[in-house]
Amino acid sequence: MEHEPGQPPVHDLPATQGGAAAALRRKPQVSMADVAKLAGVSSQTVSRVSNGSPDVIESTRRQVIAAMNELGYRPNSAARALKRGSFRTIGVITFSLSSLGNMRTLEAIALNAARQDFAITLIPVTAPTQAGIQGAFSRMGELAVDAVIAIMEVHLLDAATVTLPPGVKVVVVDSDAGEQYSVVDTDQADGARKAVSHLLKLGHETVWHVAGPEESFAAERRAAAWRSTLTAAGKPVPPVLRGDWSADSGYAAGLRLADETGCTAVFAANDHMALGLLRAFREKGKSVPEDISLVGFDDVPEASSYAPPLTTVHQNFADVGNRCVDNVLQQIRTNRTEPGVTLVPTELVIRASTAAPKAK
Amino acid sequence: MEHEPGQPPVHDLPATQGGAAAALRRKPQVSMADVAKLAGVSSQTVSRVSNGSPDVIESTRRQVIAAMNELGYRPNSAARALKRGSFRTIGVITFSLSSLGNMRTLEAIALNAARQDFAITLIPVTAPTQAGIQGAFSRMGELAVDAVIAIMEVHLLDAATVTLPPGVKVVVVDSDAGEQYSVVDTDQADGARKAVSHLLKLGHETVWHVAGPEESFAAERRAAAWRSTLTAAGKPVPPVLRGDWSADSGYAAGLRLADETGCTAVFAANDHMALGLLRAFREKGKSVPEDISLVGFDDVPEASSYAPPLTTVHQNFADVGNRCVDNVLQQIRTNRTEPGVTLVPTELVIRASTAAPKAK
DNA sequence: TTTGTTAGTGTTTGCGCAAACATGATTGGT
DNA sequence: ACCAATCATGTTTGCGCAAACACTAACAAA
Numbered sequence: 016m017e018h019e020p021g022q023p024p025v026h027d028l029p030a031t032q033g034g035a036a037a038a039l040r041r042k043p044q045v046s047m048a049d050v051a052k053l054a055g056v057s058s059q060t061v062s063r064v065s066n067g068s069p070d071v072i073e074s075t076r077r078q079v080i081a082a083m084n085e086l087g088y089r090p091n092s093a094a095r096a097l098k099r100g101s102f103r104t105i106g107v108i109t110f111s112l113s114s115l116g117n118m119r120t121l122e123a124i125a126l127n128a129a130r131q132d133f134a135i136t137l138i139p140v141t142a143p144t145q146a147g148i149q150g151a152f153s154r155m156g157e158l159a160v161d162a163v164i165a166i167m168e169v170h171l172l173d174a175a176t177v178t179l180p181p182g183v184k185v186v187v188v189d190s191d192a193g194e195q196y197s198v199v200d201t202d203q204a205d206g207a208r209k210a211v212s213h214l215l216k217l218g219h220e221t222v223w224h225v226a227g228p229e230e231s232f233a234a235e236r237r238a239a240a241w242r243s244t245l246t247a248a249g250k251p252v253p254p255v256l257r258g259d260w261s262a263d264s265g266y267a268a269g270l271r272l273a274d275e276t277g278c279t280a281v282f283a284a285n286d287h288m289a290l291g292l293l294r295a296f297r298e299k300g301k302s303v304p305e306d307i308s309l310v311g312f313d314d315v316p317e318a319s320s321y322a323p324p325l326t327t328v329h330q331n332f333a334d335v336g337n338r339c340v341d342n343v344l345q346q347i348r349t350n351r352t353e354p355g356v357t358l359v360p361t362e363l364v365i366r367a368s369t370a371a372p373k374a375k
Numbered sequence: 376m377e378h379e380p381g382q383p384p385v386h387d388l389p390a391t392q393g394g395a396a397a398a399l400r401r402k403p404q405v406s407m408a409d410v411a412k413l414a415g416v417s418s419q420t421v422s423r424v425s426n427g428s429p430d431v432i433e434s435t436r437r438q439v440i441a442a443m444n445e446l447g448y449r450p451n452s453a454a455r456a457l458k459r460g461s462f463r464t465i466g467v468i469t470f471s472l473s474s475l476g477n478m479r480t481l482e483a484i485a486l487n488a489a490r491q492d493f494a495i496t497l498i499p500v501t502a503p504t505q506a507g508i509q510g511a512f513s514r515m516g517e518l519a520v521d522a523v524i525a526i527m528e529v530h531l532l533d534a535a536t537v538t539l540p541p542g543v544k545v546v547v548v549d550s551d552a553g554e555q556y557s558v559v560d561t562d563q564a565d566g567a568r569k570a571v572s573h574l575l576k577l578g579h580e581t582v583w584h585v586a587g588p589e590e591s592f593a594a595e596r597r598a599a600a601w602r603s604t605l606t607a608a609g610k611p612v613p614p615v616l617r618g619d620w621s622a623d624s625g626y627a628a629g630l631r632l633a634d635e636t637g638c639t640a641v642f643a644a645n646d647h648m649a650l651g652l653l654r655a656f657r658e659k660g661k662s663v664p665e666d667i668s669l670v671g672f673d674d675v676p677e678a679s680s681y682a683p684p685l686t687t688v689h690q691n692f693a694d695v696g697n698r699c700v701d702n703v704l705q706q707i708r709t710n711r712t713e714p715g716v717t718l719v720p721t722e723l724v725i726r727a728s729t730a731a732p733k734a735k
Numbered sequence: 736t737t738t739g740t741t742a743g744t745g746t747t748t749g750c751g752c753a754a755a756c757a758t759g760a761t762t763g764g765t
Numbered sequence: 766a767c768c769a770a771t772c773a774t775g776t777t778t779g780c781g782c783a784a785a786c787a788c789t790a791a792c793a794a795a
Contacts, residue, residue: 046781057745062783070743092517093456094781097750102453104496112482122472125499134518135497136464139485157452158464158494262680287677294680317647320622320654322682406751417775422753432773454751457780 045088054082065090096159104134105343106160108151110143110169114260115315116201116332117166120188123336124164131344136160143169143230152183162343164188170230184346186339191232197346199338199357203233206328206361207240210282210310212248213326213363217371219280219308221250225268225292227284228259237284237312258284262291269295272307279307279372286311286318286327293321293368304370314364324366334359405448414442425450456519464494465703466520468511470503470529474620475675476561476692477526480548483696484524491704496520503529503590512543522703524548530590544706546699551592557706559698559717563593566688566721567600570642570670572608573686573723577731579640579668581610585628585652587644588619597644597672618644622651629655632667639667639732646671646678646687653681653728664730674724684726694719 047065051058056079063071064079071079082088096102105128112118125135138154140147148171155163162184186197214222224241227234238255245252256271258264265288272278273296283289289311293303301307303323311318311327318325338357346353407425411418416439423431424439431439442448456462465488472478485495498514500507508531515523522544546557574582584601587594598615605612616631618624625648632638633656643649649671653663661667663683671678671687678685698717706713 047783048781058781059746059783060744062781063744066783072743075743089513089517091457091519091781093453093460093462093519094750095783096453097451097457097752097780098782098784100453100750112478112485118472118478122499125472125497126501129499129501134514137481137485137495137497139482139489141486141489153449154494157449159451159453262677266680287680290677291680294682294684297682317622317650320626320647320651322654322657324654407753408751418751419753419776420774422751423774426753430773435773451751454780455753457750457782458752458754460780 045086046091047088049086050079050082050088053086054079100159101161102134102159103132104136104158104160105340106136106138106155106158106163107166108138108140108148108155108163109166110140112139114168115313116189116330117168119332120166120336120339123333124340127337127340131340133161133340133344143167143171145171161347162186164339164343168231168233169228170232184343184352186342186346188335188339189232194356195354197342197353197355197357199335199342200359201233201330201332201335202358202360203236204240205358206312206330206363207237207282208244209361209363210312210328211241211244213365214280214282214308214310214369215244215248215250217280217308217369219372220277221245221253222280222282223253223256223272223275223278225256225258225265225272225281225283225288227257227288229257231260234260234284241282253278258288258291260285260287262287262294264288265291266295268292270299272296273299273301280309280369281307282310282312284312286313286315286321286325289318289325289327289368290321293323293325297322303368305373308369308372310369318364319366321368323368326366326369327364329362329364331359331361405446406451407448409446410439410442410448413446414439460519461521462494462519463492464496464518464520465700466496466498466515466518466523467526468498468500468508468515468523469526470500472499474528475673476549476690477528479692480526480696480699483693484700487697487700491700493521493700493704503527503531505531521707522546524699524703528591528593529588530592544703544712546702546706548695548699549592554716555714557702557713557715557717559695559702560719561593561690561692561695562718562720563596564600565718566672566690566723567597567642568604569721569723570672570688571601571604573725574640574642574668574670574729575604575608575610577640577668577729579732580637581605581613582640582642583613583616583632583635583638585616585618585625585632585641585643585648587617587648589617591620594620594644601642613638618648618651620645620647622647622654624648625651626655628652630659632656633659633661640729641667641669643669643671646673646675646681646685649678649685649687649728650681653683653685657682663728665733668729668732670729678724679726681728683728686726686729687724689722689724691719691721 047058047061050061056075060071060075061079064076092102107121107124109117128135136158138151140151164186166188168189186199189200211222222245224238226238242252256268258268265283269292272281281292283292289309292309296303296307303309311325314327314329318327338359407418407421410421416435420431420435421439424436452462467481467484469477488495496518498511500511524546526548528549546559549560571582582605584598586598602612616628618628625643629652632641641652643652649669652669656663656667663669671685674687674689678687698719
């Protein structure tokens, strides 16, 4: 990473008896000086070994490593950070963890970061306001993170677009942060287009839409793409029904939709709402896909067990997370921000909830 | 927290123009000395103000705060940590984030920690082995976290029970770490008992069980409680079917169960498998709850939209997370580990997937 | 030989903060 | 008016590490 291709850094000293424990016990911090004394070298040499500097002669290196192991030495990252101004830490700011997408993304971020030996510091923002974000970034500053990944799926209550502190290495997920930032997101528009086109191709007159909540960027984009696909195909655009991502809200929408004569195809903005729709249709005696075709979005693992198995748009959250980390690491390496949008493609998964409409 | 009840610490300096940005920009670190110079006091006084020490006279305090704001000063946590040996950070070790429960728990942990002004450092462990855990703890040591919350829902591959570095402030979630550790978990046994009792009370001869994977502690405990409840009631104990938490595995189990004559009640170890069972029963022409009653576990938000709405055992993940943080903070405050088990109660949510068996 | 040159190592210094101690200014009791 | 106690503030120090620089030995080139 930041050192020449010499010896690899000694991050993985073989753990001695209770080495990890010693590392966490606060009192007897083993410092470089202790190691240096035992190894009979200067502390600077210990530093060099611990950072994988190439110009330490092999015999010395071995001595130092032996001493490290004997003492259970672990570099203290506080001191390291104080000196270098960097913690090898990526801050993640998020509004909510409870959505499938966010948690999958976070998991990928954590895994990928760990692979590159970066830690993740998590800061939840409770209020979706500029002040809330400012506060989170401020906290990140104190924690001396090297960069920030902001997962911001909802509109701010008090600002039209997201304004982030300038000059910060940051990647924004799933937002309309704007061109000056680095943005990674699922290609929502393309996914929605695929869903709607699929239904249209089956022969449906038009496609109804149960959208996610207004404050969600993803919901907004899916709805926009649904509308434009319909328009481009010269089809009428039915009114939008709005849910809040929950199955219950999908159920409510489904109850209304079932009474809508001429509604033969529905695109739900996510799978959970689609599940609610399925339930409503069932209760109303509408069968899927005979009477109504339904497409979801997300491809949650259970979608194939719905009744019927749900045709849906697969999102690759892991890919989103990985690209975030790659991007941020790139910025850290080159030490400059890199505006630009990365769109992660989606995939239509056709199962049993869609079919051609019944002949009239 | 660690200071006397004097003035509150000035953690929330009102953000000046781009204050957050300055905090993240690495170059012009504003230090206490700068503030001190501007305010015309010593840096120690700045330190006192920033830590809410009670013995700073009001006028001086105001001056210092004004200077802080003017310069956009943010305390540097690296230096702070180096001095104090503490980062106000809680490490969270987890095997997998992708389960609903872990994620919910993590969210609660993050929120609660943030409330107490602690940050969360996340370290995913890829291999469920002693070495993997050792490595994670080691890393935590380097990062100078104040305590660790370990979410370990699966058995280690290479050790019978979890052995953690001694003397570390740690809370274990969902594991059999043993009496010497602080453990917080959902009361799995009680939840399973509630599910089985409910079915028995409805008049079923016995209850079949679709268990989670063998390596899961939760699965093991639910299965054990299922068995003991059956035995205590003098009912026969059918063979256990085993899934892997996924709806697909539930589907596979359901296909087999549907052919099992005399099977009128099933307890699935989680809701997703129950969903798969539902699908299998439907395909096999068995109706729920008329032919077979089904109870799940977890109470995922969509459970009420399943076909039929699922009777299930509600887990309070938020509570688990909160208790973890409270416990760990307590340990930090008193500076000693506190072994003991905290069980978070569950609740049976009766919906439409259970009924009395048909009269023969 | 002298003079680089390089490779390996040691020494000094300071990052930003706060504990420990020192100091000076005020107050109150007698 | 004196001393002691109290309060508000300043000074010194060192946490553990690594950058910058200094030094030495060994050896090559002139």
